[in-house]
Amino acid sequence: MIEPQLGRIVSSWHAGAFGVANSKRLSGGASQETWSFDIMHPDGLAGAILRRAPQGYGAAPTRAAGLAAEAKLMQLAFEAGVPSPRVLYVLRPEDDLGTGFIMERVEGETIARKILRDAKFARARPKLARQLGEVLAGLHRLPLSKLPELRSRSATQEIGEFERDYRSLNWPKPVFELALRWLRDHDPGPSAETTLVHGDFRNGNLIIGADGVRAVLDWELAHLGDPMEDLGWVCVNSWRFGEIDKPVGGFGTREELFAGYEAAGRRVDPVRVKFWEVMGTLRWGIMCGGMMQRFREGPDHSMERAMIGRRASETEIDLLRLLAPRGS
């Protein structure tokens, strides 16, 4: 349990608090946990979220920015007016909770299918594609000088990295080879501008309320690079959850996304966005292969992970729809 440890430190970041209650584990694998809990205060309960890597799981995978960077980015985003939870506390070694941070719990929905289908989001849905453009514009404008240390990746480096990941799986897939060739042939070169890239900005990693976007979550893949990467990733078909004619997360059109982005004072390069959508589709396919490998070699021998391995074929059909479409 985490309540005794949290109870000991809660008053240091929430004045007057005398304990915590209602803690429950939300999600995550063995190396990263998300907990929801309530801060007990004479004025009432306040919702909070703990993101942490338990002791012994400190080493982040190579692509991850790390929890400390994540906390810093969320706080910067919050201060800049990008929808984001306020970070309350960063864990210290003596807290006996591992590494991570505590943030305010933002009420709303993260499950993509509910956001796309439930009546309570009906008013928000038509506005979301444009709103996501505005949010991304704000995120890409966060000052580089204030960012934590992050890996930097150009399109060319990313292609090379994905190719290495794919080859290491020893999982010959003609459609993936075709996509790798296409990416090399269409590599747009270095972007005119390097910005913060969220890296996993998509339906499923956003808290949505009846009024629209309330928070951007899951910053662990944040890096420096081509801002168009985020616009391409949010359009990857797997994140449309069945609403395949609405490229932006199943919510709306690319034109709406681009309009929101440009209205907030930034420029869109649609050719680069398309490149990153193809790259993103392949990226998700290779990630599915990684899940298969982790299932096979342990430590996560779960059915869910096994079944994600079988989702690689969805990226194959989507790559074919992008690269070799068949009439209409």
Next chain:
Amino acid sequence: MQDEPTPIELTKAVADFLRNDITPLISGHQAFKLRVAINILDLVTRQLTQEEGCDAKEVERLRAQLGMDGSVADLNRALADRIAKGEIDLATPGLAEHLWATTMDKLAVDQPNYASYKRELGRGG
């Protein structure tokens, strides 16, 4: 030769038992896991039903495309290599048709309800 019922029939019987008799008894995270388990058994049933026929057709297409013989895994590896080397691409007659047919057969097993698959099925498979 093994006796019957066949693996398809046996797997289907387990999936039906879990779906009809166990699902109503379980809630929360375990219910989610149970749904995943049933989905796995359904996938296995589809694969056992369809794999043999699909693989035979895939091998036939690959032999014609590559001008060589081998197992379905060997031939896929050979095709992947040739695409990587740039010897075969979408301008090569038959490649797009082959990849489409193979991919549609995979989705029929992996995710027959995936929206892109259903859309493409509507174009005539």
